[in-house]
Amino acid sequence: MDIKRFLNVWQQDAQQIMPLSPANFPKVLTGKEAIYNQYKSLPGNFTSMRFPREIYPTSNPDVVIVKYAGIIPLKSGGTYNNNYVGIFELKNGKISTFTEYFDPVILSETFGMQLESNFNVKTTEASVEKVSFISEGLILKGNLYLPAGFDASKQYPAVIVTGSWTSVKEQMAGLYAQKLAQQGFVALAFDFRYWGESEGQPRQYENPEAKTIDIKNAATYLLSLPYVNSNELSGLSICASAGYMAKAVSEDTRIKKLVTVAGWLHTPLVAKMIYDNWPDKYEGLIAKGNAAAEKFRKTGTTDYVVACSDTNPNAAMYVPNGIFPYYIDPALGAIPEYTNNFALMSWPKWLQYDAIASSHNISQPVYMIHSEKAALPDGARQFYSNLKGSKKTEWINEYSQMEFYYKEDAVNTAVTKAAEWLKS
Numbered sequence: 001m002d003i004k005r006f007l008n009v010w011q012q013d014a015q016q017i018m019p020l021s022p023a024n025f026p027k028v029l030t031g032k033e034a035i036y037n038q039y040k041s042l043p044g045n046f047t048s049m050r051f052p053r054e055i056y057p058t059s060n061p062d063v064v065i066v067k068y069a070g071i072i073p074l075k076s077g078g079t080y081n082n083n084y085v086g087i088f089e090l091k092n093g094k095i096s097t098f099t100e101y102f103d104p105v106i107l108s109e110t111f112g113m114q115l116e117s118n119f120n121v122k123t124t125e126a127s128v129e130k131v132s133f134i135s136e137g138l139i140l141k142g143n144l145y146l147p148a149g150f151d152a153s154k155q156y157p158a159v160i161v162t163g164s165w166t167s168v169k170e171q172m173a174g175l176y177a178q179k180l181a182q183q184g185f186v187a188l189a190f191d192f193r194y195w196g197e198s199e200g201q202p203r204q205y206e207n208p209e210a211k212t213i214d215i216k217n218a219a220t221y222l223l224s225l226p227y228v229n230s231n232e233l234s235g236l237s238i239c240a241s242a243g244y245m246a247k248a249v250s251e252d253t254r255i256k257k258l259v260t261v262a263g264w265l266h267t268p269l270v271a272k273m274i275y276d277n278w279p280d281k282y283e284g285l286i287a288k289g290n291a292a293a294e295k296f297r298k299t300g301t302t303d304y305v306v307a308c309s310d311t312n313p314n315a316a317m318y319v320p321n322g323i324f325p326y327y328i329d330p331a332l333g334a335i336p337e338y339t340n341n342f343a344l345m346s347w348p349k350w351l352q353y354d355a356i357a358s359s360h361n362i363s364q365p366v367y368m369i370h371s372e373k374a375a376l377p378d379g380a381r382q383f384y385s386n387l388k389g390s391k392k393t394e395w396i397n398e399y400s401q402m403e404f405y406y407k408e409d410a411v412n413t414a415v416t417k418a419a420e421w422l423k424s
Contacts (some may be wrong), residue, residue, distance in 0.1 A: 003040050007032055010095045017099045022108045027127050046080075047073040062090040080110045126181030131188070133221035135214045141197035142190030142218070143169055145181035150227075157232035157422065158186040158225075160218045160255070164239035164264070164405070165206050165350070166307045166316070166327070168196035170337045172238050172405040176261070176415060180236070183419035186228055190218055196337060202302035204339055206346035208244050208353045215248040219255055232256065234422050238404065239375070240264040243355025246383070250361040258366045259418045262404040265355045265379035275351060279313055282351060289347030296345055307342040316342035324402040332406050355379070359386035367421045368393045369414050374401040392421065 016029040016038075029035050042049070053068035065087055072080040082102050089097040126145045133140055147156065159180050163173035169189040177187035192211045193200035200210075215235065222228050234257040237245035242263025249258045266274070272282040280288060292303040308327035309315035317327065326333040327340065334340070356379060366387055370380040372395065384393050394417055399410040 003036065003043070006039065007036055010035060011091055014095050015097050017097065018102070019099070020101055020104045022104045025104075025107065045075055047075055051084075064088045064090070074110075078110070080106075082106045082110075126178050126187075128178070128181075131190075131221070133190075133217060135193060135217035136210075138193050138199040140190050140193060140199070140214060140217070141169075142188050142221075143174055143177065145174075145177045145185075145187040145189070147181050147184050147186070152227050155227055155229040156184065156186045157234070158188070158222045158228040159422070160215060160222065160233075160235045160245075161187055161189045162192075162211075162215065162235070162237045162241035162245055163189075164241065166195075166204065166342060167239075167333070168335075168337050168339075170196075170335055171333050172411075173241075175406070175411060176236060176238065179411065179415040180419060183415065185419070185422070186222070186225070188218055188222055190214075194343075201300075202296055202343050202345065204304065204307070204341045204346075205302075205343040206350050208247075208349055208355075211241065211244040212247045212251075215245055216252050219248075219252060223254060230254070232422075234259065236261065236418060238262060239401070240355075243353065243358070246355070246362060247358040249364055250358040253364065255364065257364055257422055258362065259369070259422065260366070260380075260383075261369045261414045261418070262371065262374040262401050263355075263368065263380055263383070264375045264401075265383045266376060267354050267356055267379075268352050270376065270379065271351045271353075278318070285347040286351055289345050289349075289351075292344035293348070303344040304341045305344060307340045316346075324400070326402045326405055356383050356386065359383045360388070362387060363389050365390040365392075367391070367418065369404075369417060370395055371399050371401075371404070372397045373399065374404065 010032050012032055014032060014035065016035055018027050021027045029038055050071040051068045053066050056065040056067070058065060065085065068084050068086065070080065070082045070084065074080055085101045087099040088095055126147060127150060129144045129146065131142045131144045133142070161173045161177040161180065163171055167173065169191050173189035177189040180187040191198035192214045194203055194205040194207065219233060222233060223230050233255055235245045235249055235255050236259040238261045242260040243265055245258060249255045275282045275285055278285060296302055306312055306315045308317040308319060310319050310322060310328060312318065319325065319328070327338070328334050366389070368380060368384055370377060370393070384391060396413060399407065403410040404414060
Protein backbone atom coordinates (compact mmCIF):
# COMPACT_ATOMS: atom_id res chain seq x y z
CA MET A 1 0.00 0.00 0.00
CA ASP A 2 1.48 3.32 -1.12
CA ILE A 3 0.35 5.68 1.64
CA LYS A 4 1.41 8.83 -0.22
CA ARG A 5 -0.57 7.88 -3.31
CA PHE A 6 -3.46 6.93 -1.06
CA LEU A 7 -3.44 10.42 0.50
CA ASN A 8 -3.66 12.08 -2.90
CA VAL A 9 -7.32 11.07 -3.28
CA TRP A 10 -8.40 12.99 -0.14
CA GLN A 11 -9.35 16.63 0.29
CA GLN A 12 -7.09 18.47 2.75
CA ASP A 13 -9.94 18.82 5.29
CA ALA A 14 -11.50 15.43 4.58
CA GLN A 15 -13.20 13.36 7.24
CA GLN A 16 -13.39 9.63 7.73
CA ILE A 17 -16.34 8.73 9.94
CA MET A 18 -16.60 5.29 11.53
CA PRO A 19 -19.85 5.21 13.53
CA LEU A 20 -19.44 1.61 14.73
CA SER A 21 -15.87 1.91 16.04
CA PRO A 22 -15.16 0.17 19.36
CA ALA A 23 -14.28 2.23 22.41
CA ASN A 24 -10.51 2.29 21.84
CA PHE A 25 -10.72 3.22 18.18
CA PRO A 26 -11.53 6.67 16.73
CA LYS A 27 -14.98 7.37 15.37
CA VAL A 28 -13.87 10.39 13.37
CA LEU A 29 -10.62 11.31 11.61
CA THR A 30 -10.49 14.94 10.55
CA GLY A 31 -7.95 16.16 8.00
CA LYS A 32 -5.35 14.40 5.88
CA GLU A 33 -2.81 14.37 8.69
CA ALA A 34 -5.12 12.40 10.99
CA ILE A 35 -5.97 9.99 8.15
CA TYR A 36 -2.27 9.55 7.39
CA ASN A 37 -1.45 8.87 11.04
CA GLN A 38 -3.98 6.06 11.17
CA TYR A 39 -2.96 4.36 7.95
CA LYS A 40 0.81 4.88 7.85
CA SER A 41 1.62 1.82 9.97
CA LEU A 42 -0.51 -0.62 7.98
CA PRO A 43 2.16 -1.70 5.44
CA GLY A 44 4.40 -2.70 8.32
CA ASN A 45 1.74 -4.85 9.99
CA PHE A 46 -0.13 -6.39 7.06
CA THR A 47 1.32 -8.81 4.50
CA SER A 48 -1.15 -7.71 1.86
CA MET A 49 -4.61 -6.21 1.53
CA ARG A 50 -7.36 -7.18 -0.91
CA PHE A 51 -10.84 -5.66 -1.03
CA PRO A 52 -13.29 -7.42 -3.38
CA ARG A 53 -16.04 -4.89 -3.90
CA GLU A 54 -19.34 -3.94 -5.45
CA ILE A 55 -19.89 -0.29 -6.43
CA TYR A 56 -23.34 1.32 -6.36
CA PRO A 57 -23.70 4.75 -8.01
CA THR A 58 -26.37 7.09 -6.67
CA SER A 59 -28.44 9.89 -8.19
CA ASN A 60 -25.74 12.29 -6.96
CA PRO A 61 -22.59 11.87 -9.09
CA ASP A 62 -20.47 12.93 -6.10
CA VAL A 63 -21.84 10.19 -3.81
CA VAL A 64 -20.94 6.53 -4.24
CA ILE A 65 -21.81 3.53 -2.05
CA VAL A 66 -19.38 0.62 -1.98
CA LYS A 67 -19.88 -2.80 -0.41
CA TYR A 68 -16.59 -4.59 0.13
CA ALA A 69 -14.78 -7.25 2.12
CA GLY A 70 -11.26 -7.07 3.50
CA ILE A 71 -8.90 -10.04 3.08
CA ILE A 72 -5.79 -9.10 5.03
CA PRO A 73 -3.07 -11.55 6.16
CA LEU A 74 -1.21 -10.26 9.23
CA LYS A 75 2.58 -10.37 9.56
CA SER A 76 2.08 -11.44 13.17
CA GLY A 77 0.04 -14.43 12.00
CA GLY A 78 -3.61 -14.97 11.22
CA THR A 79 -5.88 -12.83 9.09
CA TYR A 80 -8.11 -9.82 9.49
CA ASN A 81 -11.21 -10.37 7.39
CA ASN A 82 -13.98 -7.84 7.88
CA ASN A 83 -17.05 -6.71 5.96
CA TYR A 84 -17.72 -3.10 5.06
CA VAL A 85 -20.14 -0.63 3.58
CA GLY A 86 -18.58 2.70 2.63
CA ILE A 87 -20.25 5.93 1.55
CA PHE A 88 -17.87 8.16 -0.40
CA GLU A 89 -18.73 11.84 -0.81
CA LEU A 90 -16.55 13.67 -3.33
CA LYS A 91 -15.64 17.28 -3.89
CA ASN A 92 -13.72 18.31 -7.00
CA GLY A 93 -12.91 14.67 -7.68
CA LYS A 94 -11.43 13.95 -4.25
CA ILE A 95 -12.89 12.37 -1.11
CA SER A 96 -14.36 14.96 1.24
CA THR A 97 -16.23 12.55 3.55
CA PHE A 98 -15.90 8.80 3.85
CA THR A 99 -18.38 7.09 6.16
CA GLU A 100 -17.34 3.51 6.78
CA TYR A 101 -19.42 0.83 8.50
CA PHE A 102 -17.69 -2.36 9.61
CA ASP A 103 -18.10 -5.09 12.21
CA PRO A 104 -16.50 -3.76 15.42
CA VAL A 105 -16.50 -7.20 17.02
CA ILE A 106 -14.28 -8.64 14.28
CA LEU A 107 -11.92 -5.67 14.61
CA SER A 108 -11.65 -6.01 18.39
CA GLU A 109 -11.35 -9.81 18.41
CA THR A 110 -8.65 -9.82 15.73
CA PHE A 111 -6.37 -7.24 17.30
CA GLY A 112 -7.36 -7.23 20.96
CA MET A 113 -4.88 -5.19 23.00
CA GLN A 114 -2.77 -4.59 19.87
CA LEU A 115 -5.48 -2.58 18.14
CA GLU A 116 -3.95 0.82 18.86
CA SER A 117 -0.43 -0.17 17.85
CA ASN A 118 -1.48 -1.87 14.60
CA PHE A 119 -3.41 1.18 13.47
CA ASN A 120 -1.16 3.77 15.10
CA VAL A 121 -4.06 5.26 17.07
CA LYS A 122 -4.47 6.24 20.64
CA THR A 123 -7.79 7.93 20.45
CA THR A 124 -8.85 10.90 22.48
CA GLU A 125 -11.84 11.33 20.19
CA ALA A 126 -15.14 11.83 21.93
CA SER A 127 -18.12 9.81 20.85
CA VAL A 128 -21.50 11.48 20.56
CA GLU A 129 -25.03 10.29 21.15
CA LYS A 130 -28.28 11.93 20.13
CA VAL A 131 -30.40 12.46 23.25
CA SER A 132 -33.60 14.18 24.27
CA PHE A 133 -35.19 15.36 27.50
CA ILE A 134 -38.29 17.22 28.63
CA SER A 135 -38.46 20.85 29.68
CA GLU A 136 -41.89 22.11 30.71
CA GLY A 137 -43.60 19.59 28.45
CA LEU A 138 -41.42 20.29 25.41
CA ILE A 139 -38.96 17.80 23.93
CA LEU A 140 -35.46 19.27 23.75
CA LYS A 141 -32.85 17.61 21.55
CA GLY A 142 -29.19 17.37 22.47
CA ASN A 143 -25.85 15.87 21.61
CA LEU A 144 -24.20 14.05 24.50
CA TYR A 145 -20.42 13.82 24.11
CA LEU A 146 -18.70 10.93 25.88
CA PRO A 147 -14.99 10.54 26.68
CA ALA A 148 -12.75 8.16 24.73
CA GLY A 149 -12.96 4.68 26.20
CA PHE A 150 -16.29 5.54 27.82
CA ASP A 151 -17.45 2.92 30.32
CA ALA A 152 -21.06 3.21 31.46
CA SER A 153 -20.24 1.33 34.66
CA LYS A 154 -18.01 4.20 35.79
CA GLN A 155 -18.86 7.73 36.91
CA TYR A 156 -17.69 10.90 35.17
CA PRO A 157 -17.78 14.63 35.80
CA ALA A 158 -20.34 16.30 33.57
CA VAL A 159 -20.77 19.73 31.99
CA ILE A 160 -23.79 21.50 30.50
CA VAL A 161 -22.46 23.60 27.61
CA THR A 162 -24.41 26.52 26.17
CA GLY A 163 -23.59 28.97 23.40
CA SER A 164 -24.42 32.45 22.14
CA TRP A 165 -27.88 33.88 21.60
CA THR A 166 -29.63 32.57 18.47
CA SER A 167 -27.19 29.63 18.27
CA VAL A 168 -27.81 25.91 17.94
CA LYS A 169 -26.04 22.95 19.50
CA GLU A 170 -23.89 22.21 16.44
CA GLN A 171 -22.14 25.58 16.71
CA MET A 172 -19.81 26.72 19.51
CA ALA A 173 -21.60 24.77 22.25
CA GLY A 174 -21.01 21.50 20.42
CA LEU A 175 -17.39 22.36 19.72
CA TYR A 176 -16.68 23.06 23.39
CA ALA A 177 -18.64 19.99 24.50
CA GLN A 178 -16.65 17.77 22.16
CA LYS A 179 -13.35 19.13 23.43
CA LEU A 180 -14.43 18.81 27.06
CA ALA A 181 -15.29 15.17 26.41
CA GLN A 182 -11.75 14.71 25.11
CA GLN A 183 -10.65 15.99 28.52
CA GLY A 184 -12.64 13.27 30.29
CA PHE A 185 -16.03 14.94 30.83
CA VAL A 186 -19.50 13.87 29.83
CA ALA A 187 -20.65 17.04 28.07
CA LEU A 188 -24.12 18.01 26.87
CA ALA A 189 -24.85 20.56 24.14
CA PHE A 190 -28.54 20.96 23.42
CA ASP A 191 -30.99 23.10 21.51
CA PHE A 192 -33.03 25.38 23.73
CA ARG A 193 -36.77 25.42 23.21
CA TYR A 194 -37.71 27.37 20.06
CA TRP A 195 -34.34 26.61 18.46
CA GLY A 196 -32.77 23.92 16.27
CA GLU A 197 -34.26 20.46 16.64
CA SER A 198 -36.08 21.20 19.90
CA GLU A 199 -39.79 21.85 20.17
CA GLY A 200 -41.52 25.11 20.97
CA GLN A 201 -43.28 27.98 19.24
CA PRO A 202 -42.53 30.59 18.06
CA ARG A 203 -39.33 29.57 16.37
CA GLN A 204 -36.10 31.55 16.87
CA TYR A 205 -37.52 33.20 19.97
CA GLU A 206 -34.79 34.47 22.34
CA ASN A 207 -36.31 34.11 25.81
CA PRO A 208 -33.76 34.32 28.67
CA GLU A 209 -36.16 33.07 31.35
CA ALA A 210 -37.15 30.04 29.30
CA LYS A 211 -33.51 29.26 28.52
CA THR A 212 -32.67 29.35 32.23
CA ILE A 213 -35.42 26.80 32.91
CA ASP A 214 -34.11 24.63 30.07
CA ILE A 215 -30.64 24.65 31.65
CA LYS A 216 -32.10 23.43 34.95
CA ASN A 217 -33.92 20.64 33.12
CA ALA A 218 -30.71 19.75 31.31
CA ALA A 219 -29.17 19.33 34.77
CA THR A 220 -32.05 17.05 35.75
CA TYR A 221 -31.46 14.97 32.65
CA LEU A 222 -27.71 14.61 33.21
CA LEU A 223 -28.20 13.72 36.86
CA SER A 224 -30.56 10.93 35.81
CA LEU A 225 -27.68 9.18 34.04
CA PRO A 226 -25.99 6.57 36.25
CA TYR A 227 -22.53 7.40 34.90
CA VAL A 228 -22.71 11.10 35.87
CA ASN A 229 -21.19 12.02 39.22
CA SER A 230 -23.81 14.16 40.93
CA ASN A 231 -21.12 16.01 42.87
CA GLU A 232 -19.31 17.05 39.69
CA LEU A 233 -21.94 18.66 37.51
CA SER A 234 -20.88 22.04 36.13
CA GLY A 235 -22.00 24.61 33.59
CA LEU A 236 -19.89 26.22 30.87
CA SER A 237 -21.46 29.09 28.97
CA ILE A 238 -20.25 31.08 25.99
CA CYS A 239 -21.39 34.61 25.12
CA ALA A 240 -25.02 35.53 25.95
CA SER A 241 -25.86 32.25 27.65
CA ALA A 242 -23.47 33.28 30.43
CA GLY A 243 -26.33 35.31 31.90
CA TYR A 244 -28.82 32.45 31.48
CA MET A 245 -26.41 29.92 32.98
CA ALA A 246 -25.51 32.24 35.85
CA LYS A 247 -29.19 32.63 36.70
CA ALA A 248 -29.64 28.85 36.66
CA VAL A 249 -26.58 28.33 38.86
CA SER A 250 -27.80 30.96 41.35
CA GLU A 251 -31.08 29.06 41.69
CA ASP A 252 -29.88 25.44 41.40
CA THR A 253 -27.11 24.20 43.66
CA ARG A 254 -27.02 20.87 41.82
CA ILE A 255 -24.76 22.73 39.39
CA LYS A 256 -21.55 22.83 41.40
CA LYS A 257 -19.32 25.13 39.33
CA LEU A 258 -19.71 27.78 36.64
CA VAL A 259 -17.36 28.71 33.79
CA THR A 260 -18.06 31.65 31.50
CA VAL A 261 -16.17 32.14 28.23
CA ALA A 262 -16.43 35.56 26.56
CA GLY A 263 -19.66 36.16 28.43
CA TRP A 264 -22.01 38.81 27.05
CA LEU A 265 -23.21 40.28 30.34
CA HIS A 266 -25.44 43.31 29.90
CA THR A 267 -27.94 45.30 31.92
CA PRO A 268 -30.95 47.15 30.46
CA LEU A 269 -28.96 50.38 30.69
CA VAL A 270 -26.06 48.92 28.72
CA ALA A 271 -28.50 47.47 26.19
CA LYS A 272 -30.02 50.91 25.72
CA MET A 273 -26.60 52.43 25.10
CA ILE A 274 -25.87 49.77 22.45
CA TYR A 275 -29.23 49.51 20.71
CA ASP A 276 -29.92 53.21 20.54
CA ASN A 277 -27.52 52.94 17.59
CA TRP A 278 -30.02 50.72 15.73
CA PRO A 279 -32.45 52.40 13.30
CA ASP A 280 -35.42 51.80 15.64
CA LYS A 281 -33.42 52.52 18.79
CA TYR A 282 -33.95 50.79 22.14
CA GLU A 283 -37.52 51.92 22.82
CA GLY A 284 -38.58 51.36 19.23
CA LEU A 285 -37.30 47.78 19.27
CA ILE A 286 -39.19 47.10 22.49
CA ALA A 287 -42.37 48.57 20.96
CA LYS A 288 -41.96 46.44 17.83
CA GLY A 289 -41.32 43.37 19.95
CA ASN A 290 -44.43 43.94 22.07
CA ALA A 291 -46.54 44.40 18.93
CA ALA A 292 -45.12 41.19 17.45
CA ALA A 293 -45.87 39.31 20.69
CA GLU A 294 -49.46 40.54 20.62
CA LYS A 295 -49.79 39.50 16.97
CA PHE A 296 -48.47 36.04 17.79
CA ARG A 297 -50.91 35.74 20.71
CA LYS A 298 -53.87 36.63 18.51
CA THR A 299 -52.96 34.94 15.23
CA GLY A 300 -50.12 32.49 15.84
CA THR A 301 -48.08 34.35 13.22
CA THR A 302 -44.48 35.20 14.01
CA ASP A 303 -42.77 38.29 12.63
CA TYR A 304 -39.05 37.92 11.98
CA VAL A 305 -35.99 39.94 11.10
CA VAL A 306 -32.78 38.41 9.86
CA ALA A 307 -30.60 37.42 12.81
CA CYS A 308 -27.28 38.48 11.30
CA SER A 309 -26.46 40.49 8.19
CA ASP A 310 -23.63 42.57 6.79
CA THR A 311 -26.03 44.59 4.63
CA ASN A 312 -29.28 44.99 6.60
CA PRO A 313 -29.02 47.51 9.47
CA ASN A 314 -32.32 46.23 10.91
CA ALA A 315 -30.85 42.78 11.57
CA ALA A 316 -30.61 41.65 15.17
CA MET A 317 -26.85 41.58 14.57
CA TYR A 318 -25.70 44.08 11.95
CA VAL A 319 -22.10 43.33 11.02
CA PRO A 320 -20.97 45.68 8.23
CA ASN A 321 -17.58 45.26 6.62
CA GLY A 322 -17.24 41.70 7.90
CA ILE A 323 -16.42 42.81 11.44
CA PHE A 324 -17.52 39.44 12.78
CA PRO A 325 -18.57 36.99 10.08
CA TYR A 326 -19.30 33.96 12.27
CA TYR A 327 -23.07 33.75 11.67
CA ILE A 328 -22.93 34.49 7.92
CA ASP A 329 -19.85 32.53 6.85
CA PRO A 330 -20.63 28.88 5.96
CA ALA A 331 -17.06 27.97 6.90
CA LEU A 332 -17.72 29.20 10.45
CA GLY A 333 -21.18 29.35 12.02
CA ALA A 334 -23.55 29.61 9.04
CA ILE A 335 -24.08 25.85 9.06
CA PRO A 336 -27.19 24.07 7.71
CA GLU A 337 -28.55 23.55 11.23
CA TYR A 338 -28.59 27.30 11.91
CA THR A 339 -31.60 29.39 10.87
CA ASN A 340 -30.61 33.02 10.37
CA ASN A 341 -33.87 34.46 11.73
CA PHE A 342 -34.78 36.30 14.92
CA ALA A 343 -38.35 36.55 16.22
CA LEU A 344 -39.19 40.23 16.66
CA MET A 345 -41.03 39.41 19.87
CA SER A 346 -37.63 38.54 21.40
CA TRP A 347 -36.61 42.19 21.75
CA PRO A 348 -38.38 43.15 24.99
CA LYS A 349 -37.12 40.15 26.94
CA TRP A 350 -33.61 40.46 25.55
CA LEU A 351 -33.19 44.21 25.88
CA GLN A 352 -34.66 44.38 29.38
CA TYR A 353 -32.78 41.37 30.67
CA ASP A 354 -30.24 41.92 33.46
CA ALA A 355 -27.52 39.34 32.95
CA ILE A 356 -25.46 40.63 35.88
CA ALA A 357 -28.12 40.62 38.61
CA SER A 358 -27.72 36.93 39.49
CA SER A 359 -24.01 37.39 40.26
CA HIS A 360 -24.99 38.60 43.75
CA ASN A 361 -26.70 35.27 44.48
CA ILE A 362 -24.15 32.70 43.27
CA SER A 363 -22.50 30.70 46.03
CA GLN A 364 -20.74 28.13 43.82
CA PRO A 365 -17.17 28.61 42.53
CA VAL A 366 -16.95 30.66 39.31
CA TYR A 367 -14.20 30.87 36.69
CA MET A 368 -14.47 33.64 34.11
CA ILE A 369 -12.45 33.64 30.88
CA HIS A 370 -12.62 36.92 29.00
CA SER A 371 -10.67 39.34 26.82
CA GLU A 372 -10.43 43.08 26.45
CA LYS A 373 -11.24 42.42 22.79
CA ALA A 374 -14.36 40.44 23.69
CA ALA A 375 -17.86 41.75 24.30
CA LEU A 376 -18.56 44.04 27.23
CA PRO A 377 -15.39 43.59 29.30
CA ASP A 378 -16.76 46.06 31.86
CA GLY A 379 -19.79 43.82 32.29
CA ALA A 380 -17.50 40.88 32.99
CA ARG A 381 -15.61 42.93 35.56
CA GLN A 382 -18.83 44.02 37.28
CA PHE A 383 -20.15 40.46 37.36
CA TYR A 384 -16.88 39.22 38.83
CA SER A 385 -16.80 41.99 41.44
CA ASN A 386 -20.29 41.05 42.64
CA LEU A 387 -19.42 37.41 43.27
CA LYS A 388 -19.16 36.61 46.97
CA GLY A 389 -17.83 33.07 46.79
CA SER A 390 -14.74 31.37 45.39
CA LYS A 391 -13.82 32.94 42.06
CA LYS A 392 -11.08 33.18 39.47
CA THR A 393 -10.72 35.28 36.35
CA GLU A 394 -8.48 34.84 33.29
CA TRP A 395 -7.98 37.57 30.72
CA ILE A 396 -6.76 36.17 27.40
CA ASN A 397 -6.48 39.41 25.50
CA GLU A 398 -5.11 38.13 22.20
CA TYR A 399 -8.54 36.80 21.14
CA SER A 400 -11.71 38.60 20.09
CA GLN A 401 -15.29 37.64 20.96
CA MET A 402 -15.92 35.62 17.83
CA GLU A 403 -12.53 33.92 17.94
CA PHE A 404 -13.62 32.22 21.17
CA TYR A 405 -16.39 30.60 19.11
CA TYR A 406 -14.31 28.87 16.49
CA LYS A 407 -10.60 29.72 16.34
CA GLU A 408 -8.65 26.60 17.24
CA ASP A 409 -6.06 28.27 19.47
CA ALA A 410 -8.66 30.32 21.33
CA VAL A 411 -11.04 27.41 21.87
CA ASN A 412 -8.28 25.00 22.88
CA THR A 413 -6.85 27.52 25.33
CA ALA A 414 -10.24 28.18 26.89
CA VAL A 415 -11.16 24.50 27.10
CA THR A 416 -7.80 23.47 28.56
CA LYS A 417 -7.95 26.15 31.24
CA ALA A 418 -11.59 25.41 32.01
CA ALA A 419 -10.97 21.66 32.26
CA GLU A 420 -8.01 22.15 34.59
CA TRP A 421 -10.06 24.40 36.83
CA LEU A 422 -13.10 22.11 36.84
CA LYS A 423 -10.91 19.17 37.86
CA SER A 424 -9.21 21.12 40.65
